[in-house]
Amino acid sequence: MENNALNEMDRMDPNVRDEMLAELFLNQVIKNFKKRKILKEVDHSLKNKDKEAF
Template sequence: MENNMINGMDRVNPNLRDEILAELFLNQMMKNFKRSKILEEIDHSLKNKDKEAFLRLTEELKSVS
């Protein structure tokens, strides 16, 4: 979907295009960061054998992915 949007962006005002691309980039970076933090917390829950935290975090990870 993002590729289709990027391909059609040559018809958009360059300033608006840059703003949209920056927003897409930042959203992806925030998603990657959040996913990374959740994975770290999942590792920690496994290490501590905390089943409740593990189950909660895996559900949270599904919503981020």
């Protein structure tokens, strides 16, 4: 299945392919940032024994 996706990307217009890859990359970066932020807030609330914040 992964090979099919790679083959499709090879046949795409390079500009469209680059735009899609950039969007996927940015989405992953944003997701990772939000996840780290939430985990940091959870750690902080646990450290301070703040049930409401948790």
